Amino acid sequence: MKDKIDDLEKNMFPSDGTGLKPYEWMVRPTAQTQWIDDKGLFLWLAFFSSEIGAGLYFMSLFHEYRPGIILGWLITLILGGTIHVLYLGNPFRAWRMIMKPNTSELSRGVWIIGIFALLGFFQMTSQGGFNIVFNFIMGILCLLIISHGFVTMNVIRALPAWSSTMVLPLSLISGIWVGSQLLQMMFVMGGSGVLASGMEVWAKVFFLIYLICVLLYVWGTYHADKIAKESIVIQLKGKLSQIFYIGVGGVGLVIPALLILIMWEGNINGFLLFLRLIAVLVGDLALRYTIMKSAVYKPLF
Amino acid sequence: MTYKTDEIWEDKWVNTTCGVCYCGCGAKVRVVNGVPVKIEGIKESTMGGDGAGLCGKGAAGLMYYHDPNRIKKPLRRTNPEKGIGVDPMWKEIEWEEALEEISTRMKKIMEDDPNKILFTNQTMRASDGPHNHAYFYAQAFGVKNNGNFIIGGGSLHCGNAAHMLGGLIHGAWSIAPDWRYTKYVLKWGSSKGTGSGHSAMTNARLRADAIRRGTREVVFDPMGNFAGGKATEWVPILPGTDTAVGLAIANYILNTRGEIDELYLKAKTNFVYLIREDGTFIRHEKSNKPLVFDGKEGKIKEFDDNSIAHEDFSLYGEYEYKGEKVRPCFEALKQHLKQFTPQWASQISTVPVGTILKVAKDWVDNAQIGSTITIEGQSFPYRPVASVTFRGSQGHSNGIHQVAAIDLMSQLVGAEDVPGGTMGWPSKRRKYPGGQYERMPRIGEDGVLIPAVFYSHDPWPVHIPSVPCDNNGCVDFWTHCTLSHIPYVKERDYIHEKFGMGAKPEMIFGIAANFIISQSDWDVAVENFKDCFVVQMDLWVNETDQAIGDIILPDVSYLEKDCWSSEIDAFFFSGSPSNEDWFVHLQQPVAEPIGESRFFMDVYIDVAQRVGVLDKFNESLNNYYGVTDEALKIKPGEVLNWKQIGERYMRWVYGDDKEKVEKQGYATWHKPIEDVYWRWNTQSRCPVYMEFLLHDRRAVEKIIEDTGFELEMELDQYTPMPDWFVPTSHKELDSEYDLLAFSYRDILHTNNTTFQNPYVDEVSKMCPYTFTITLNRALADERGLADGDIIWLENRYGVKENGIVKTMEAQSPRVVGISGQGGLWADGRPIARGKGSNFCKLLPSYLRHYDPITGNIETAVAVKIYKDQGR
Amino acid sequence: MPRWGMVIDVKRCIACWGCTIACKEEHFLPPGVFWNRILIGETGKFPSSRKLIYPILCNHCSDAACVEACPTGATYVRVDGIVAVDDKKCVGCRACLVSCPYQQRTYYDQTVKDREYFPGQGKTAMELIGEKLYPFKLGTVIKCNFCMERLEEGMKKGLVPGRDEDASPACVNICPVNARIFGDLDDPDSVVSRLIMEKKGKQLKKEFGTEPAVYYID
Structure with a gap:
């Protein structure tokens, strides 16, 4: 006899990750899945790793803090690089991605990372590495890497939520914010309590900018385009709303805000800083996840 | 991409016939290393036309060959219990054992009454093999009147009412618009030209051209999907209420506008026949022919009296014949139609009054009554309006009236089998040049066309209902069914008992039928058939087999089939209804049969031989193909398989071109224009006034009274003119x-x-x-x-x-x-x-x-x- | 040099799916991979709603988003306008796949390759031979190529794409209603060019600036 009623849907319209039935594909706004589902998750983690590594490097430049740039360099290249290769699946072919820096953002990214790797190596190994020119160049490279993931997404016109103008400022500040938190934690762990509490001022500033940018992203993307709006609706009201409210809002914004308030007077606490770092990392991952996952294509007619 | 040519030792195309639906489109199959890998249409054949296309399911037909679920050996049920949800516990057996058991059982039953054996056709995979040979195969066993044919579960698009009127009006199985010349098409619960029906893709190609030319299409349908979704205008309508709208339009044409094709009605319909008060024809004492009134001479004459010019037949008036008041039945129609107002029709059908009036007006305006057109040097009446129906609107308890009402509007403007009008599939099949096989319709009683070929029960001449019935379908009583649905009726046993049908079904010999789940109420179907010994030939074990099958024999798919006869009667079923040449496609094997599967025609022959009826079957084949050449006939005692029979019959059918046709896999030859638009070249009349239903009614009433039959039957439907009955x-x-x-x-x-x-x-x-x-x-x-x-x-x-x-x-x-x-x-x-x-x-x-x-x-x-x- | 393009006559199309399935057979595409499909939708309100049918395939854009996104040059516009993928250069980054506003690309990996038409019952002879006849490289992106092998083979024999079956895309050949017309967009006298002019051919998502070579007429 006919299979169980619960299997009806599974039998006829098995899920393809877009949340749509097959007959709704590109007839209704259709989610991109390549860069977030299955192996696409690696790309999410890869973008995140490169970004936090570069963020840490960037913040370390201001303090000319060598362990920071070394760790940042390693995170960006080793962690980010490995995960990128995991995504691509074939390390022996990846070198080809340098071929077209004139048009493709991915090629540009590979070039930038390559230059960053080379110059960063010089900076961390040479004695006079921290001079203003070198710092400036490395700072620019870091900012380019921080924004690389989002820029790669931003140039994709097919996904209006990603090509929204509010994505870039958000990506920059999120990299800096996460990087600064990592650095602050390193200071604590390295016993530089003074440096760490000195950074708390910046934490307030960066957090505030981050908060504003998240709000601007939501507001701006919502009003940018009919399809971009769809993505925000998915984040706020659709199937991603739990991740958005708990991950981005609760963990990424509310908890750091509370911890900032607790430590408002500058009386920093290593454990609370650690908690905040974890919250910031989780919040940023959640934000990236919802942005990547909620991107939808415009129906074809 | 590079083709690895070194590993390829064979890469060829084989022409055959698609076997996925009953349309039988020409198909060519690419075979690489013995593996069929692609199917396309055949551009060179008429069927493909310039498009040479196939639909998606046709292109997908490859999977019939590749399906690992195909049965490869005969299966025998070992669990005596039957029913839905019961495991049959299949056991693989040898062919010999299976065929011995089948034939032994058959012989035993035949000693008692062959009508206890039921046969099914292959509506689940039609066009996959010879369409109609199963019917006279059944007759070889002594089964009478095709009444033991249970339709193989094609209820969802098989149409007794549509076929009955298709046969009576057009000498054809089905109807379609003449897309080549039509300007305005009404479709009623039909998807002709947009996906289904006979010659589906030929029609679709012709329709696409017509629509591009500006032909307008109005579709009356409960949903705007396949037909309605493509229409110029989709008109939502409640199922089963098309009659009301059709009659309102007919009323508009005849009584409001008063614009009709009088000459057509006088020359080509029985509306001129004179009727008495009770509605029956008056007939000539000796010849028994219906009588008409010659308006010029003022005399009553036989309808086929050559002295009456077409225009002199009277459609109107009241006359006296042997003291009785008589009038042409058209008078009766005119009066009858007056009751059907657009307002009335709108209430029943939900179609707005304005829409009905607009369609009616457009219909008359586009009909161009009186105009002519010259095609290939010949002049024809030009009526570029067509009104077609099929399974949707005819599949109701008022089916015959639905179809008749939809036909009536074409009759009134003379748009039947003329350029632009409603066409039957060609009513004739001329010989292939140099060949012998030909099918021509005849003109029967009362001037009505007898189709050249018709599956199962011929629509004409009609038989008056009678009992006792000797077959399961009780076609002696339901004389107008093409294939009887009675075996599925819940009160079947009661009907059989009352109508004296003693041949309680004991065995079913079926081809790819799935009647348990595709006809009507499943439980009733199981109840009605579970006591039968059920033998089926199919590619898979389907729901019917699993529920009640006893022996399942593996059949070959069309891709493994060598069937010279597959579309031999294509003119009538799968041909082009429009002005396009005749064509026939052969089914040629593309690959080796899967497992031990065997072509059902060869199994038929094997079983017939074992049962001892092969000579009878062979004789009916000789008769069917009209083989008169002694050298080509199958002789008594000869045992030939289907391919060997083809060796002879192909010569009969195609003459010296036999080898050429075999080589190219199809034949195509010119269809003369007068065979396309044959209406005015054939001395036949449409029996639009269905007088026979009055006689039927009397007979039916008497039988009901005599037998004490108590089941509800709407006898009022036995009325000669289309009327509204609530489904x-x-x-x-x-x-x-x-x-x-x-x-x-x-x-x-x-x-x-x-x-x-x-x-x-x-x-x-x-x-x-x-x-x-x-x-x-x-x-x-x-x-x-x-x-x-x-x-x-x-x-x-x-x-x-x-x-x-x-x-x-x-x-x-x-x-x-x-x-x-x-x-x-x-x-x-x-x-x-x-x-x-x-x-x-x-x-x-x-x-x-x-x-x-x-x-x-x-x-x-x-x-x-x-x-x-x-x- | 011609620039190949296609006109799809939506008025003729009855959504029979011949194009979709013929294409799958032509290129031995595994389950779930489509280089041709049909989108079915609806517009308007009862009772004057309309069914919408759009057969879609790669648009072979002359300003293709995929080509722009490709970091290796594996995806490129050929001189005849066909957007092709060189599987020797493709690294499988899928930037093209995400960039395509029409979503006409598929990433071919082991999961896709392992799919069976009869799940759990092994690959059929057709699927197996297809892997030899028309192999795809693992970890690359695959897509409609306007049946360029057919076109090239046919033209070598002096046949004309769009006119002769053996030089035309499979989806054009199978279409039972002649809803697909193939030809040279650069030739103002070609059937495709004339249809686009006369019937005001529309491109999908023109606003993305991709300049598709597939036009729709109604």
Whole structure:
């Protein structure tokens, strides 16, 4: 006899990750899945790793803090690089991605990372590495890497939520914010309590900018385009709303805000800083996840 | 990409005939290293035309060959218990054992009464082999009148009423617009040119050209999907109410506008025959021919008296004949139609009055009555309006009136088998140049055309209902059915008893039929057939086999079939109804048979030989093909397989071109223009005034009285002129069962065989309506239902079916739509399993749900719908 | 040099899916991979709603988003306008796949390769031979190529794409209603060019600036 009623849907319209039935594909706004589902998750983690590594490097430049740039360099290249290769699946072919820096953002990214790797190596190994020119160049490279993931997404016109103008400022500040938190934690762990509490001022500033940018992203993307709006609706009201409210809002914004308030007077606490770092990392991952996952294509007619 | 040519030792194309639906399109198959890998159309054959196309399911036909679920050896049920949900516990057996058992059982039954053996045709995979040979195969066993043919579960698009009138009016199985020349087409519950019906893709190509030329198409249909979705205008209508709109339009034409093709009506219809008060014809004492009034001479004469010019036949007036008042039946029609106002029709059908009037006006305006057109140097009346129907509107308990009303508007303007009008599939098949096989219609009693070939029961001459019946279909009583539905009726045994039908069915010998789940109420079907010994030949074990099958024999698919006869009668079924040449495609084997599968015609011959009726069967083949050349006839005692028979008959059919035809895989030859638009070249008259129904009624009433038959039958339907009768489904509507469920044919599917094709399955999922149950969006909102909800449909007899909701705008808010025959569960067809919903099971099968005249089941049903509570 | 393009006559199309399935057979595409499909939708309100049918395939854009996104030059516009993928250069980054506004690309990996038309029952002879006849490289992106092998083979024999079957895309050949017309967009006298002019051919998502070579007429 006919299979169980619960299997009806599974039998006829098995899920393809877009949340749509097959007959709704590109007839209704259709989610991109390549860069977030299955192996696409690696790309999410890869973008995140490169970004936090570069963020840490960037913040370390201001303090000319060598362990920071070394760790940042390693995170960006080793962690980010490995995960990128995991995504691509074939390390022996990846070198080809340098071929077209004139048009493709991915090629540009590979070039930038390559230059960053080379110059960063010089900076961390040479004695006079921290001079203003070198710092400036490395700072620019870091900012380019921080924004690389989002820029790669931003140039994709097919996904209006990603090509929204509010994505870039958000990506920059999120990299800096996460990087600064990592650095602050390193200071604590390295016993530089003074440096760490000195950074708390910046934490307030960066957090505030981050908060504003998240709000601007939501507001701006919502009003940018009919399809971009769809993505925000998915984040706020659709199937991603739990991740958005708990991950981005609760963990990424509310908890750091509370911890900032607790430590408002500058009386920093290593454990609370650690908690905040974890919250910031989780919040940023959640934000990236919802942005990547909620991107939808415009129906074809 | 590079082709690795070194590993390829064979890469060829083989021409054959598509076997996925009954249309039989030409198909060529690419075979690489013995593996069929691609199917395309055949451009060089007329059928393909400049497009040479095939539809998706045709292209997908490859999977019939590749399906690992094909049965490879005969199977024998070992579990004596039968029924849905019972494991048959199949055991593989040898062919010899299977055929011995089958023939031994048959012989034993035949000693008693051969009519206890039922046969089925192959409507599940039609065009896959010779269409109609199964009918006279049955006759070789002594089965009478095709009455022991149970339709193989093609109820969802098989049409007794449509075929009956197709035969009576056009000498054809079915009708289509003359797309080449038509300007204005009305389609009533039919998808001709947009996906289904006979010659589906030929028609689709012709229609596409017509639409591009500016032909307008108005579709009356409960849903705007395959036909309505492509129409110039889709008119939502309640199922089964087309009669009302048709009659209102006819009334407009005749009584409001008064613009009719008088010459056509006088020359080509029986409307000029004189009737008495009681409606019956007056006939000549000696010749028994109907009489007419010659207006010029003022005399009553026989209808075929050559002294009457066409224009002198009287359509109107009142005359006296031997003291009796008589009048042409057209007078009666004119009076009869007056009651059918657009307002009345609108209330019944939900079609707005304005729409009815607009369509009626456009119809008359486009008919160009009186105009002519010259094609290939010959002049024909030009009537570029066509009104066609098929399964949808005819599948109701008032089916015959539905079809007659839709036909009537064409009759009134003379748009039948003339350029631009409604065409039957060609009524004749001329010889292939140099060949011998020819099929020409004859003119029978009362000047009515007898089709050149007709499956099962000929529509003319009619037989007056009689008892006792000697066959399961009781076709002696339901004389107008093409194929009887009576074996499926819940009160079947009562009917058999009352009508003296003593041949209780004991055995079924079927081909690829799935009648348990694709006809009507499943439980009734199981109950009616489970005591039979059921033998089926098929590619898979389907639901019917699993429920009640005893022996299942592996058949070859069309890709492994060597069948010279596959489309030999294509003119009548799969040809082009329009001005295009004749063509016939052969079925040539593309690959070796899978496992031990055997072509059913060869199994037929083997069984016939074992039973001892082979000579009879061979003789009927000789007769069917009209073989008079002694050298080519099959002689008594000869045992030839189907291919060997083809060796002889192909010579008969194609003469010296036999080898050429075999080589190219098809034959195509010129169809003269007068055979396309034959109406005015043939001395026949359309029996639009169905006087025979009056005689039927008397006979039926007497039988009912004599036998004490107590089942409800709407005898008023036995009336000569189309009239409005409320379909059973509408009678069963009330505040609880408040929606009409209907079904329709999806372009992707042929009954339920295609559900097992993974290519088709994949794309079915990408269709919003194929696997779902459709509801008008406002209706769904009102019921709190949304896309993706699981709902139940339940009829008033407690039969339920579930499915996934898809809302749509283009559907009448008073109906529920299900495409075809999903809801499958056979273990032998895992791809099909669990797909779609089954409509057929919801159809109640009490006799009152059948058209009393043709015995066709009502294919709409009153249901209630509710959301599944489990979620 | 011609620039190949296609006109799809939506008025003729009856959504029979011949194109979709013929294409799958031509290129031995595994389950779930489509280089051709049909989108079915609806517009308007009862009773004057309309069914919408759009057969879609790669648009072979002359300003293709995929080509722009490709970091290796594996995806490129050929001189005849066909957007092709060089599987020797493709690294499988899928930037093209995400960039395509029409979503006409598929990433071919082991999961896709392992799919069976009869799940759990092994690959059919057709699937197996297809892997030899028309092999795809793992970890690359695959897509409609306007049947360029057919075109090239046919033209070598002096046949004309769009006119002769053996030089035309499979979806054009199978279409039972002649809803697909193939030809040279650069030739103002070609059937495709004339249809686009006369019937005001529309491109999908023109606003993305991709300049598709597939036009729709109604």
